Amino acid sequence: MHNTWPGDLRLPELTVSTPPLEQALPVGPDYFAESILTGRPYPLKALITEGNPLISSANTNKVRAAFKKLDFYVYTGLFMEEAAYYADVILPVTSGLELDGVYMRRDDRAIRWQHAAVPRVGQSKPDWEIWIDLAHAFGRRDRKKPTSYWTDAFPQSWKDYSKLWAEFVKHTPAMGGMTQERMDARAEPLRWPCPSPSHPGVSTLYLDHPSWYEAAAALGAPGKRFLTPSGNVEIFTPELDRKLAASGHRALPVFYTHPEVTGANPTIAYEPGFVTNPVNPQAVTHKVRLGVPGSDAVHRDFPLMGMTGRPSVVHFASVTHWTPTGEQLNGIRLVQVHPDTARRFGIGDRDTVVVESPRGKVTGTALFWPAIRPDTIFVPNTFGPAQQVGDQFGDPRYEAANGLVDDGLYDNLSGQQAYKCFACRISKA
Incomplete structure (x- = not known):
């Protein structure tokens, strides 16, 4: 996508050892309800949310049933929205008008540094301060690991967004030119990637232009226009086909649609078990069968x-x-x-x-x-x-x-x- 970051954002490497990561729920914002209600792929009993799943998630009645079954729920938000009424703890957050930090226009990747227009209200906190405080609270109560296990990964200094942003810029080469000082001094925003203080920012991702090739080098793909193994647009490769086949997909698409589309069209069916998601390997997913004959019975x-x-x-x-x-x-x-x-x-x-x-x-x-x-x-x-x-x-x-x-x-x-x-x-x- 034109507004999707093509690399990753990095913070300093952790200095403490961490346990092996277990695979997470299937990606997407809505599978948590299935996990709460059925225990698949593992039972989810407590939840902290940013946002309002009772409006944004699919199948609201199912999501409502999941909230009722939770053992513990923390709502973070600006207002008493629908989800807040199911919460055991409500943590008020600050609005964008009360924050110093970066602001991005989603349509063109343009980032500017904005300053708080008004003071914070009451005890409200930005999202990142809530997570830092939570980590330090775990550190005080953890009887198995030293306090530093938590506090070193989430230092209190990062509550100052200027310092947190500086760490991102320092450790993410393709953002090296997007410092607070540079953005503050500009009348116009900067477009990422922007790897150096002299870089103008990339106007169009993957453009055949020196500004993009400099960014591609910072993203670990020197000399490449496209961030693929070959440097070309890759629609089909045997490796990609094998990678996707484990989930039921192929590199060349097979036509299918949702079973509730009008008409009897080829559709999709799910296998009961889980496999590793080939696109997001940190998570599991269902394997699918594509092109299954559809029915117009519904x-x-x-x-x-x-x-x-x-x-x-x-x-x-x-x-x-x-x-x-x-x-x-x-x-x-x-x-x-x-x-x-x-x-x-x-x-x-x-x-x-x-x-x-x-x-x-x-x-x-x-x-x-x-x-x-x-x-x-x-x-x-x-x-x-x-x-x-x-x-x-x-x-x-x-x-x-x-x-x-x-x-x-x-x-x-x-x-x-x-x-x-x-x-x-x-x-x-």
Whole structure:
């Protein structure tokens, strides 16, 4: 991806010995619920989260059941969002306006140094301070390892973000030019990679230009335009094919789609056991079989295909829950539906509707949208049932749209969920 860091970020090597790492849950943000509820691949009993899984994760009802089963849960966040009500401990965090640090525009990799605009509120802390304090608390209570096992890995000095950032820059060659001092002195941000103080920052990743080749050398690929063994774009190699085959994939793609896509299409099936994820070997994953004959049986009761997403570019489901602008733009859930489809189900434009999938149902307001496919509807995420600013505008408190989404057929390499595909039906409320 154009905005994905092509290397790694490094801190100083640990000076203490650490136990061998066990393989983690399948990658992606949502498999934790499966582990809590079933114990596969191992039981998860305690959780600390950043964010709000009861809005962002697929299959909200399943996630809610998982939160109820946890032995211990710590919520870190700005507001009393849905997940906070299940917490044993709530740790308030600071907002971006209260922090010194780096800020990145996701669309073009541009980073600038920003200074806190307002003081912190109450006892709130940035995320990194919470983790440093947690490590030091473990160090005071650990009876098997010396305190330094924890404290040396998370020094108190890193609570000063300037010092933490300086360590990243010092130990990550491709970031060598992105010092706080340089960013502070610039009117325009810097684009990473940026390996030296004289480097202008890479405008376009993998561009045939000296600025990229200097960055590639810092990333451990001197003289290469692309960070592959051959230095070329690699679509197929025997090595890549063997690597992916262990998970059920091949280097050359096989067409398949989600089983809830309308029509009987080739689909996917999961093997019961786990294998090492070839793309993320620190984690396990399910092996899959691709091209399995599909069935349209689910569409007998749920004849349409739905997808979820942001209602507007300003909405990311956290801070925008609590801003008047976000509320005005996204406060009403407008369910996009083709006029012919709506009339087929007796629905008028701006009618209150219920959208139901095999996993749950949500409400919204029908918005006739001639450009959408007649077999498809769009359900925006909008806000969750714990939001409060909408009350001032008279907006409804909606159910989480991701309660409609299936979590069982995630992409076994990336962990991505099928937020853009679920069988559903729509009716007038």
